Amino acid sequence: MYEETPVRPGGPLTGAVLWRRRDVRPGPYRVLPDGGTDLILAPDGLLVAGPDTRAHVGTGTAGDAYTGLRFAPGQGPAVLGAPAHELRNLRVPLADLWGERRARLAAERVATAADPGAALTALARARLAEAAPPEPYVPAVVAALAAGRPVAEVAGAVGLGERQLHRRSLAVFGYGPKTLARVLRMNRALALARAGTPPAGAAALAGYADQSHLAREMRALAGVPLSALL
Template structure:
């Protein structure tokens, strides 16, 4: 993704990013996150994806966004993650039109700075995120089994799934698969051989890694690296 930059936002659990398009398709991989995106004057919310989302843009197209860590987006945006799973929704489809328009007008003057300032203000007044879900996300990211996480949280697996769907957009098993994909990508991009990637990221073997990457990303791991 040409011209891509990111930095930590003023609000915890949020990343500010910008990108200038070169035209043609690019692949957005599932990462368990939600985004608030300014794109050429319009604001939209990108929900948590269960598979790669392929986008085609024009040369010079301008983007700025906030990426919310798993569980953070619903608290700041005021919408359960499951409502926007695998969707790209105009902000005024989730907020009152006048409120969405005010933020879009602020963003037009300097989108990255305006969105960063909005998140810093919003986090002071937003309903706090479900306190259970931060530890759950950390445990899933570390590769711990869902049954053990549910037991440690004092919830049944069905209760845990309901709370995860509201915060993350999908249940803990799907989030675990998405986070495992991200672990595998980080290892592979660092030059780790694929067999070691499979073992270290928590796959049964290299064929299991290959199947999961194709299912979630739509292409082989080697294609993602190139």
């Protein structure tokens, strides 16, 4: 069972998503790249899922329950206290970033709350209140890349050179703007296909050259064809 709810818009967590998963039977699961990082209450404590450049495949255990907060691209580093590129394609205990005692107390507070999801969100908000304000250009970069704008154009629009944007993107997103654009485009195409748009139409609307281009990117990023995901 899996369900997700957008965090209430407004404030520094705008665009974040609260999700819950309960494994009803053992077996593999696939998590697609989405440009964000996650803070997750797992059976053995709080852990962090870094930004992925490819699908993460894990194995669920029947009865295990998870509550996670998926940060929008660029939000995670301020909460977690680590540059995003240091967490790329990794799953690590929160204790590796916050220290054993602080992470354990945070996990206990979230796990014993009447609503672990609300407690996880409150924890993130408290961390953001203590952190330096996020770079103001981040939402504009994400929106422009999601709209298919060329990287050079995006860099110029926010007053940065391409190399500057790439360097800052590593810390904020976990990878360069070209990779983020690929990830966002794949998720756009998948959302269109799940809503009933034929693959050729989803490819065109998402900004791919053609359906074959979409198929290649889907295999590279998701590890399986679009038809398997649908």
